[in-house]
Amino acid sequence: MKLPIFLDYSATTPVDPRVAKLMCDCLTQEGNFGNPASRSHVYGWQAEEAVENARRQVADLINADPREIVWTSGATESDNLAIKGVAHFYHKKGKHIITSKIEHKAVLDTCRQLEREGFEVTYLDPTSEGLISAEQVAEALREDTILVSLMHVNNEIGVITDITAIGEVTRANKVLFHVDAAQSTGKIAIDLAVSKVDLMSFCAHKTYGPKGIGALYVSRKPRVRLEAQIHGGGHERGMRSGTLATHQIVGMGAAFAIAQEEMVADNARIKRLGQRLWDGVKDMEEVYMNGHATQRVAGNANISFNYVEGESLLMSLRELAVSSGSACTSASLEPSYVLRALGMNDELAHSSIRFSIGRFTTEADIDQAIELSLNAVTKLRSLSPLWDMYKDGIDLDSVQWAAH
Amino acid sequence: MAYSEQVLDHYENPRNVGKMDEADAHVGTGMVGAPACGDVMRLQIKVNDEGVIEDAKFKTYGCGSAIASSSLVTEWMKGMTLDQAGEIRNSNISEELALPPVKIHCSVLAEDAIKAAIHNYKSKQ
Numbered sequence: 001m002k003l004p005i006f007l008d009y010s011a012t013t014p015v016d017p018r019v020a021k022l023m024c025d026c027l028t029q030e031g032n033f034g035n036p037a038s039r040s041h042v043y044g045w046q047a048e049e050a051v052e053n054a055r056r057q058v059a060d061l062i063n064a065d066p067r068e069i070v071w072t073s074g075a076t077e078s079d080n081l082a083i084k085g086v087a088h089f090y091h092k093k094g095k096h097i098i099t100s101k102i103e104h105k106a107v108l109d110t111c112r113q114l115e116r117e118g119f120e121v122t123y124l125d126p127t128s129e130g131l132i133s134a135e136q137v138a139e140a141l142r143e144d145t146i147l148v149s150l151m152h153v154n155n156e157i158g159v160i161t162d163i164t165a166i167g168e169v170t171r172a173n174k175v176l177f178h179v180d181a182a183q184s185t186g187k188i189a190i191d192l193a194v195s196k197v198d199l200m201s202f203c204a205h206k207t208y209g210p211k212g213i214g215a216l217y218v219s220r221k222p223r224v225r226l227e228a229q230i231h232g233g234g235h236e237r238g239m240r241s242g243t244l245a246t247h248q249i250v251g252m253g254a255a256f257a258i259a260q261e262e263m264v265a266d267n268a269r270i271k272r273l274g275q276r277l278w279d280g281v282k283d284m285e286e287v288y289m290n291g292h293a294t295q296r297v298a299g300n301a302n303i304s305f306n307y308v309e310g311e312s313l314l315m316s317l318r319e320l321a322v323s324s325g326s327a328c329t330s331a332s333l334e335p336s337y338v339l340r341a342l343g344m345n346d347e348l349a350h351s352s353i354r355f356s357i358g359r360f361t362t363e364a365d366i367d368q369a370i371e372l373s374l375n376a377v378t379k380l381r382s383l384s385p386l387w388d389m390y391k392d393g394i395d396l397d398s399v400q401w402a403a404h
Numbered sequence: 405m406a407y408s409e410q411v412l413d414h415y416e417n418p419r420n421v422g423k424m425d426e427a428d429a430h431v432g433t434g435m436v437g438a439p440a441c442g443d444v445m446r447l448q449i450k451v452n453d454e455g456v457i458e459d460a461k462f463k464t465y466g467c468g469s470a471i472a473s474s475s476l477v478t479e480w481m482k483g484m485t486l487d488q489a490g491e492i493r494n495s496n497i498s499e500e501l502a503l504p505p506v507k508i509h510c511s512v513l514a515e516d517a518i519k520a521a522i523h524n525y526k527s528k529q
Contacts (some may be wrong), residue, residue: 309442311467315407315415335442346440383421383471385446385463386439401438 009358016208026247054253074214075182076106078201085226094144101341129292130159153183157291158300167196186259209255213248271298280370307387316376408502414472422461432525447517469507473514
């Protein structure tokens with residue numbers, strides 16, 4: 001079976017072969033398999049050295065101190081540790097948290113849990129282009145606000161949040177600022193000496209590292225305290241217990257080092273490919289790029305093909321591994337909550353496909369994606385009563401639909 | 405999600421795609437569903453003086469299973485009397501297309517479309 005072309009780099013990335021090689025060296029008897037917490041022999045010392053080297057590589061990418069990096073199992077755990085950890089530590093100071101409606105479920109569901117525990121959460125509305133502004137954050141701040149949690153780059157639409165501007169507001173008001181950066185490492189420069197971020201979540205697998213490993217940046221100056229969510233041997237200065245997975249950590253470090261080294265060249269190439277894709281489809285009628293036109297990462301193209309339903313479009317695009325902006329494949333039939341939060345109407349939200357381009361995407365891949373998309377959309381529009389109505393000049397909003 | 409061969413066949417080669425003149429007294433039109441739900445079906449039948457469905461056409465905005473359900477019923481309805489067509493049940497459709505539980509609503513929508521088209525035709529007589 002010929003595998004479809006992978007254009008879903010925002011979901012995950014393959015491990016870079018250079019990274020995989022280093023990881024394999026940390027597994028077998030001949031390799032660096034020791035427990036980094038073993039203090040009494042060389043196996044432990046070598047493993048610890050590899051872990052600390054990786055910690056420095058991760059810290060270097062974001063211009064932080066290695067002592068500010070806590071290993072976790074991934075960005076979801078990092079988000080949980082940051083948000084619950086702050087809420088549980090600082091609850092006597094206040095019980096109000098600010099986030100937005102377009103956050104990842106790892107943040108939204110964690111906030112929901114805290115609401116059940118008696119915290120209050122404000123969910124900011126993004127603009128129609130997917131932006132959350134520093135002014136909005138400032139307006140939402142209250143006396144009892146302890147934390148603002150926003151994502152750096154949105155996973156569905158690729159829009160970049162101005163964390164530097166927002167960090168000025170939160171720091172001036174002595175409110176902690178957590179940023180989920182799962183989608184931004186290796187795509188845009190992060191400098192935590194400039195951006196006043198207190199906590200930042202990372203994962204390896206969106207940046208050509210392995211799944212199952214992530215990190216949380218916990219600022220030392222000013223010092224941020226957290227209540228641990230996983231208890232055990234007191235690893236990671238008590239913030240996250242559990243034996244460190246040397247091979248995973250080495251993989252994440254190597255992946256982030258490569259990202260730092262190659263980010264500029266990689267992104268220039270990816271940007272060209274993204275432009276080629278958009279140029280190839282944009283001349284069709286009723287095609288829209290979702291999210292801000294310029295304040296976005298290069299590899300993400302979330303495109304709505306109006307009057308075509310997303311799931312049937314995916315079915316026509318079986319030769320492409322892409323994802324639907326709408327969650328129609330679940331039983332819920334709800335269109336993407338992110339696109340809905342942008343104020344997009346239901347038809348358009350149901351008509352969205354996320355193409356995400358990465359390190360191993362070629363020009364030929366893009367050309368094929370364009371051709372397949374044009375054919376599929378043309379075919380499905382010829383089947384679509386909504387397209388007929390649009391062509392007949394009927395305003396779909398004026399129709400009395402029988403919702404089912 | 406894996407699609408059944410029957411769904412794939414109707415999706416790849418939909419039968420009876422098209423549009424008939426809604427104003428024609430012999431034509432009954434049923435439009436069901438809503439864009440908000442991700443499914444809109446338009447089913448049309450052309451009925452002769454003997455009450456037999458001579459022709460059927462559809463257009464569907466929706467997932468592959470919705471397209472296949474409407475394509476299938478246009479095939480079935482041709483040559484049926486209105487009473488026979490009115491007896492088509494969603495279970496017949498979902499069985500024929502081997503629809504998984506999350507797609508049963510597509511067959512329900514197709515049944516609704518048949519009823520709406522028949523009702524529309526009868527209201528014109």
